[in-house]
Amino acid sequence: MIKAYLGVDVGSVSTNLVVLNEQGELLAAKYLRTNGRPIQTVQEGIQKLGSEIASQIKIVGCGTTGSARYLSSMIVGADIVKNEITAHAIAACHEFENVHTIIEIGGQDSKIIILRDGVVTDFAMNTVCAAGTGSFLDQQASRLCIPIEDFGGYAAKSTNPVRIAGRCAVFAESDMIHKQQLGYNLEDIVAGLCEALVRNYMNNVGKGKEILAPVIFQGGVAANFGLVQAFNKYLGFDVVVPRHHAVMGAIGAAYLAREAVGMKGRSSFKGFDLEKIDxxxxxxxxxxxxxxxxxxxxxxxxxxxxxxxxxxxxxxxxxx
Amino acid sequence: MYKVGIPRSLAYFVYLPLWKTFITELGHEVVESPPTSRDILDRGVKEAVNDACIPIKLYHGHAAHLAGQCDLLFCPRLVSVRKHGDFGSETFCPKFLGLPDMVRLGLKDLPPLLDTRIDLKPFGSGNWEVARDIGQRLGNSMARCRRALRLGMAAQRSFRSLCQQGMLADAALEAVFNGVEPTRQTGTKQDITIAVVGYPYAIYDPYINAGLIKILQQQGVKIVTQDMLSERELNRQNRKLPKTLFWYFSNRAVYGGLHFMSEGQADGLIHVTAFACGPDSMVDRLLEIEAKRHGTPYLPIAVDEHTGEAGVRTRVEAFLDMLRYQRRRR
Structure with missing residues (x-):
């Protein structure tokens, strides 16, 4: 039996679970849609993980993060409950040496974390406005009947991105419709939207922050090549997208669990048979x-x- | 004898001891509105002009709550309390200057307002003109006013001195009026000191700041605010700025931030800012620039009517994690 750590990140849009071994290598990961049912989703995720790997490992520590971190900690029996900023920073620091900036864009929030010498020195989160986050991209993709997975492909084909107002989701949408009715092609509109979102992010979340390379781009939205391209263009250098970008919060929670159990001794993890508990x-x-x-x-x-x-x-x- | 209503908002957290004592000692009864609740906030948002800031809307809610419970509503026109600033022209924010008019026009069925103009710029720090005006309106003799003012000033001084001993203003008010044992900030072990600056009505109203102070205290933070500093300590910061701001509370917030940063008394600085506050667009940026210059970690917390505890908690937890990791590294 290998000793392993479980990290759970329950956000507004996705629920992510990962299992790391003692060395911090990823043994298993699950990326699920929360669909407004965090309890069932966590139970389902744990169940799925269990059927894959429960026979080979023993969970000796468990951490939760994300906006439903307190709720999920009670479901799984967590040893540590941490906010998502710390979790993301910890994960990025373990994956890369000398990270200076983390850009994280999730379903309904976006954040920037500034690190120097492996320590967080500044951070910011978006305020109530959700323009420029995953939910908005989802919504626009479905309006244009493009599967969200192909969104980046469209942007990549663009030769001349159109300028779209990215200040507010409502204005961005009407601007997009305006441009589409004028006859601009879809690729240029999609690429224009990506650039607008990056501008908005930099003006709101990134305002006044010293963005130094290496910049790590994580969160579910990092899967979107259009945004990666737009960030590269805006910053003038390439951002780094980690292999497990979508589950970095959960990875951070697992690392934090390893640390917490080291001090605490034993884990409160309830086991993989959660579906038996009501x-x-x-x-x-x-x-x-x-x-x-x-x-x-x-x-x-x-x-x-x-x-x-x-x-x-x-x-x-x-x-x- | 009149029943005089005092809304629990805006200048309440700064000048209550003076005016409550004064009015009580004149032989009248003071009725305070209860701590902010969802009801009061909803009512204020409904009644006040749409583009007012949240604290002003909240004040409308408190004033509306007092209608029917008092004969007069204490709503002074706060213009200035001192000669300060580059041209000696410091005032309160324009919304304070127009507050009695806004309230009178915005709310129906209000009792008459005690809207005495408080403009102490020409008089130094004397409150006598103001006291005389209020006393006259309430039908009290000058001799009685003089005595009541003296007692009011004494109450105000003991309130200020409790604050300067490190008590939060809301606790100090409790102590002054209810004689509760002056509890200093205790509880769990405090390993971190954070300076919380901003407007008193944003810091000491737990409803509007989504329990920020309580969250900090639960996390083992010792809180210091600008109101724990003496006038001298605050005003000394003036010369560090190329230019003072126009507004009294804004200057206090900035001076407070500068004091704690330059004296190295705080591990981090939190600025509580109310959504749609005009002056704060300057204050927040100034503090951000100064925090960077001093190398002090800085967290702005913007509050509005939709602010949930979750958002504040996440930011505060992350901020504290950051401070503790940094310390461990050092």
Missing amino acids: FKTTSFECKGCSNACEVVQFFENKNLVARWGDRCGKWELQVS
Whole structure:
């Protein structure tokens, strides 16, 4: 049995799971769509991983990250729960020496992380606006009836990208429609959109940051060659897309788990047979004051194990 | 005897001890609006003009909440409190200057406003003109006003001194009025000090900043704010800038940031900024530039009516991880 570490990254769009060995080599990875059902998706992912590799390995540490990191930590029994910025930085630092900049674009958020000498020195995330993230690309691809996987191919064929306003998703879309009705070809519009998104990213998230090579481009959107090309053009040098770019957050969580278990001793991982456990959440509106908080209750096999969502802490319950 | 309503927003977190004590000592009753809730925020967003910043909208919500509960609403026109700045022309932000008008025109069924103009630029720091005006409107004698003002100033001084001993303003207000044991920031072990600067109504209103202060405290952070510094400490920073800003609270935030950065008292700087705040477009950029120059890690937290705790928590956790990793490396 090989000792292994599990990393789980549950984001708004995708749920990623990876298993690393003691040396940090990737043994297995799963990239699933969250589809608005984080609990089922995590259970399903763990199940799939288990059927592939459970016979050869023993999970000795488990970490979760992503916007559903607290929820997923309760499902899998995590040893460490970390924000996605730290997780991404850790993963990139382990994969590459001397990373200076990380560009990460996910389903509904985008971030930039600046590192010097292997330590994060600055970072920024997009604000409420989701223009320029994966969801928007998804939406435009489906409007143009291009499978999102082929999006980059179209951009690559462009010879003269058209200029599209990338400040806001709504304006970008109407601008694209305008250009398409004027008769510009699809390749140039797609490439123009990629460049607009990069401009938007640099003006918002990357504003005032010192972007030095090597730049690592990770997150689900890094699969899109059109954006890679647009970043290269904007920066004037080539960005590096890691082999496992889509699951870097999960890889970071696994590395963090290795570190955490080293200090803690043993893992709280519940095992691969999660589908036998019945996880359920219910919610209610607290009537205690006019805040009317929506409190979420988390049940494991009908036992209430956690409650959150209240501002005052009255209902807070955390059994770990 | 009147019932005087004081909305729990804007200058509340800075001048409550003075004016609450003053009005109470004149023999009137002060009614405060409750801490911000979703109800109050929703109401403010609905009633206020659309392009106002969140704190102003929030103030409308608090004022609306007090309608029907008081005979008069204390809503002074805050113009200036000192002669400061390059031309001695520092004022409050324009929205404070027009606040009584905005509230009066925006909200229906309000009681009459106590909209005394507070413009202390010509008088140094004397509040007497203001106190006399309020006292006259409330039908009190000058002698009584003089005494009440003296007590109000004393309350204000003890509030300021509690703040300067390291208490957060909301806790200091508790201590001044309810005599609660002045609890200093304790709890879990604090291994990191973070300077949180910004407008008092953004820092001390836990609803609008999505629990930022609580999140920081849970994570073992010692918090320092500009309000824990004396006027002298703050104003000393003035000469480090080529030019002062026009607005009182903005200058305090910038001076506070500069103080903590140059004295090396903070491991990191957080600027809490309210969405759609005009002056903050300058303050945020200034602090960002200065933080870079000082090599101090800097995190801006922009809050608006949709701000969820998750977004703030992620940023704060990442910021603290960054500080702790950096420290471990050193």
